[in-house]
Amino acid sequence: MLKKWLAHPLTRNLDLDDPRVTKLRQQVIRQDAFLSQIYVSWYTLLGNSIPPGVGQIVELGSGAGFLSEHVPGLITSEIFFLHGMSLILDGQKMPFAKESLKAIAMTNVLHHIPAPRQFFSEATRVIRPGGVISMIEPWASPWSKLIYTSLHHEPFDPQSDTWEFPSSGPLSGANMALPWIMFHRDRGLFQQEFPGWRVERITPLMPIAYLLSGGVSLRQLMPGWSFRAVERLEALFTPLLPHRPAMFAHILLVKSPEP
Numbered sequence: 099m100l101k102k103w104l105a106h107p108l109t110r111n112l113d114l115d116d117p118r119v120t121k122l123r124q125q126v127i128r129q130d131a132f133l134s135q136i137y138v139s140w141y142t143l144l145g146n147s148i149p150p151g152v153g154q155i156v157e158l159g160s161g162a163g164f165l166s167e168h169v170p171g172l173i174t175s176e177i178f179f180l181h182g183m184s185l186i187l188d189g190q191k192m193p194f195a196k197e198s199l200k201a202i203a204m205t206n207v208l209h210h211i212p213a214p215r216q217f218f219s220e221a222t223r224v225i226r227p228g229g230v231i232s233m234i235e236p237w238a239s240p241w242s243k244l245i246y247t248s249l250h251h252e253p254f255d256p257q258s259d260t261w262e263f264p265s266s267g268p269l270s271g272a273n274m275a276l277p278w279i280m281f282h283r284d285r286g287l288f289q290q291e292f293p294g295w296r297v298e299r300i301t302p303l304m305p306i307a308y309l310l311s312g313g314v315s316l317r318q319l320m321p322g323w324s325f326r327a328v329e330r331l332e333a334l335f336t337p338l339l340p341h342r343p344a345m346f347a348h349i350l351l352v353k354s355p356e357p
């Protein structure tokens with residue numbers, strides 16, 4: 099009953115993989131001043147991590163987001179047709195020339211890619227030396243495990259012994275624990291399989307702000323003016339708590355310059 103009431107009225111009865119959901123989520127994010135400030139804080143991290151120099155910047159799975167307003171010259175993309183996108187493409191097979199990009203940016207996309215090895219092989223081909231993959235992704239902490247397994251609708255399986263997962267669709271198919279698996283649990287394996295990439299930094303983020311916002315699938319739960327206070331509380335208290343609670347992380351990978 100409560101779950102039904104909390105579901106966002108714009109998307110409540112729609113199938114997650116229906117492109118109309120993504121279109122409507124653009125409105126959901128724009129109309130929710132708290133949630134849109136969360137996106138702005140993510141976009142600031144992504145924007146600041148793009149290296150100078152030659153090469154294009156591509157966002158995968160742009161969906162309902164608005165990163166193009168924060169990163170000049172960004173090429174947006176989606177795996178299905180969505181009005182306003184620069185390109186339709188699958189991150190597992192990208193239509194770019196060798197070493198033509200300086201950055202791939204993603205917000206909550208890697209954990210939806212069913213064959214992440216294929217994505218990283220492609221990224222290795224299309225990104226130039228010194229270029230980056232910069233992403234905001236769900237992160238596994240004791241706190242987020244509790245939240246993601248009890249309150250969230252997407253699959254979260256930190257025990258999975260493979261990086262791959264069967265996909266039911268571009269939004270419903272997922273393993274939210276995948277970024278943590280690849281860059282924390284299996285970091286040695288990642289380095290072994292993709293030695294051309296250095297994990298430059300992983301910054302755990304946002305233990306409560308996204309939860310309080312209700313995200314993209316629930317109705318607005320917090321007024322926009324409260325965002326700064328929540329952000330300050332997170333900055334003050336998170337470092338003091340054990341096991342660094344975080345629901346997300348900014349993950350920055352840098353492609354090694356050629357020898």
Ligand SMILES: C[S@@+](CC[C@H](N)C(=O)[O-])C[C@H]1O[C@@H](n2cnc3c(N)ncnc32)[C@H](O)[C@@H]1O
Nearest residue numbers: 159160161162163177188189205206207210268
């Ligand atoms: C959770 S949504 C995030 C959308 C948007 N970036 C945001 O933050 O609101 C995940 C996005 O990844 C896209 N996606 C899923 N599989 C993909 C793939 N193989 N290649 C590119 N994008 C993919 C989906 O279509 C969807 O738009």
